[in-house]
Amino acid sequence: MKTKLAVVLLFSGSLVYGQQQTKTLTTNAGAPVADNQDSLTTGNDGPVLLQDLHLIDKLQTFDRERIPERVVHARGVGAHGFFVSYGDESQYTKADFLNAKDKQTPVFVRFSTVMNPTGSAETGTRDPRGFAVKFYTQQGNYDIVGINQPVFFIRDAIKFPDFVHAMKPSPVTNRQDQTRQWDFLSLEKESTNMMTYMYLDSGTPLNNRQMDGWGVHAFRWVNAQGKVVYVKYKWTSMQGYLNTNPRTLAAALLKDPQEATDDLYREIGKGNFPSWELSVQIATPEQLAKLDFDPFDDTKIWPESIFPQTKIGKMTLNKMPDNYFQDTEQAAFAPGNLVPGIEPSPDRMLQGRLFSYLDTQRYRIGPNFQQLPINRPISPVNSYNQNGHMDTRETHGDYNYQPNRAQNTMGENPAFDYSPVELGATTVHQPIRIKDEYRQAGELYRSASKADQDDLIANLVHDLSQVTNPDITLEMVSHFYKADKQYGTRVAEGLHIDVQQVVERAAKL
Ligand code: HEM
Structure with missing residues (x-):
């Protein structure tokens, strides 16, 4: 008999090794586990048997624990909360979650650094901070996938892979390299504005609670009558601002290189729930046409002297996820998650992003990532899309096509069509008309x-x-x-x- 049996107790019908327990361990298939301490061997000195199914189950599961980290924004921290609208914005947008005063919408938020891998330092990292908000609205998920700066480095999605390659570690040394980074940036004049934002001390926030966020791009808001305005979003922290600077950086790094994550767990854990006010700058197409720069160039702000901020609601974060991987890591934010009343502007970066996120998430998480609890809309999902890895979606009997003759069949509703955009142009590969780089x-x-x-x-x-x-x-x-x-x-x-x-x-x- 093995010596460990000396400490085995009988409790609630289960064998226990050195501690009290109320439940019997099982395999992934639910079968009770007899021994979670020693593999099944051929005698005390012999090899391990393949028929130790619990051992095989445990190792196989472990071997598949990792999914690819996000290609950018890999290090992050998420929190649940809610958004409350201040008023009724239906004169501007038919977006359901903004159409009544005090309407509450659940949200999930993820803050992140951009270029560094999961597990890297946050403190002092001169990198934009991701500020991604998923609104679980009654008409589908709406995501504002922004950053803590009002502008971006480049203005066309076709340059994004090059930009990221230059900022990420060298393919030779696997180290980030200032020469490679500035080589690219110095050849992209349009980055001058963003680099100025980035090298102000606000470019190194100490935590996520004490920083603002911006949607960066312009979006098209459309009301029930089809009237269009354009908006830019801003999240203003109710906690104020806290950055490191050249004098405080070394001490802050020594104190806690992952202060941004720790701060959020600590403060929300204490019941000190952070909040942000959401405001929009609203512009008519006629106002934008009169500007002497391109209003859809994401390297530019819209001056607040012309387009003041209008506060439209407040978001409060009040719960950290019970499980980091299931919520924060598997969360899939996408600028392409839009709801009726909110449409894309012609911003060339935004247009590329509409495609890229929902594409990478099919690779990073899997083709049915939208069925996971963190990504699943609270509104009904009615579609004949089907199958693929890990499908658990609702099915509709024999009908997996449309049109069909089913009772209570599902069909499209033209009321939810994009608003028409008059173009009348010829296709070209050309830069934007007014660059105004400096x-x-x-x-x-x-x-x-x-x-x-x-x-x-x-x-x-x-x-x-x-x-x-x-x-x-x-x-x-x-x-x-x-x-x-x-x-x-x-x-x-x-x-x-x-x-x-x-x-x-x-x-x-
Ligand atoms: C064409 C330009 C861009 C492309 C192709 C792009 C692509 C991506 C990709 C592939 C991810 C990983 C998504 C995932 O795995 O779930 C990501 C994450 C993210 N991007 Fe971009 N990006 C672009 C520009 C921007 C801009 C301009 C912003 C901010 C205004 C931004 C903000 C974010 C944020 C906040 C995340 C992290 C979302 C999260 O927390 O999961 N990106 N981006």
Whole structure:
């Protein structure tokens, strides 16, 4: 007899190893497990038997625990909560969840860093923070998949894979490399505005509760009469703002490299529920047509002096997931999850994103990812789509096609069609008409306080001084110079670059 049997107790009809228990372990197939401590062997000294089905079941399950991490935004933290609308927005949109005052809609939110893998540090990472919100509305899931910055680096989805390749670790060394990153960015003038946002201290938030979020793109809101306006979304933190800066970074990193995750578990655990107000900038098509820049260029903001923020509701996060993998890891946010009354704008990044997320999620999670509890709409899903890995959707007897002669059959409803867009254009491969690469970056620099400008310069000099190719540095500094002469001059001086060289390069840009 083995010595362990000395501590075996009989409890509730089950054998117990050294502890009390109320339930018998089972295999995945529900059969009771006799021994979870020792494999079944051929005698004490012999090999393990293939017929130890519990061992095989356990190892096979373990061997398949990982799914691919998100290709970007791999490290994240999620929370459940609810959104309450402040008023009735039906004059602008027929979106159901915005059509009455005090209407409550459940949400799931995931905050993330972008370029680093799961398990990487969050504190001090100069990276946008993902700010993705899934609204479980009565007419399907609506996702605002935004970030903590109002603009983006590039404006056309065709460049996104190149952008990510340059920002991610080198394919040779598997290390992120400032030279590769700035090589790409310096050749993409449009990134000047975003890089200015990124290198302000707000580019390194300390946690997720104390930061704002933006939808970045413009979206089309359509009311029941078919009238169209365009909107941009902003989430304003009711907790204020907290960033690291060059003086606090080292201590913050030492204290907790994953403070953003820990902070959310800690504060929500204490019942200190964070909230954000959602506001929109609303613009008519006629107002947008008069702007001297492209309103659908995601490297630009819409000035609040022309388009003020209108508050439309408040989101509160009040529960951390019971299981990280099932909720946070398997959550599938997509800009293509739209509801009646909210439609895409022609923003070229948004258009690419409409496709990319729902595509990657079929690969990352599996073809029926929308049936998982975290992704499943609370409104009915009526479709004749079928089968694929892990299908559990409702079926409709013999009818898996449409049209059909079934009683209470399902069919389309033209009332939910996209609003018509008049185009009358010829297909082209061309950049947007008005690029205006530098103006907003200059305005942003000039609007920053002296202290923020000083940190912006220090942050840029810190990273640009690691670039090994001087031509890349010169080109990038020249972009900052084009945005604002003082801005470029200060970065040049910090890097000990001859300002005259910068002036000459800037003249050629
Ligand atoms: C064409 C440009 C873009 C493409 C192709 C793209 C693609 C992707 C992909 C493939 C994922 C992983 C999704 C998943 O596995 O579930 C992702 C995640 C994400 N992206 Fe993008 N992205 C683009 C631009 C942007 C922009 C402009 C923003 C912000 C305005 C953004 C915000 C996010 C966020 C927040 C997540 C994480 C969502 C989550 O928490 O699960 N992306 N993106």
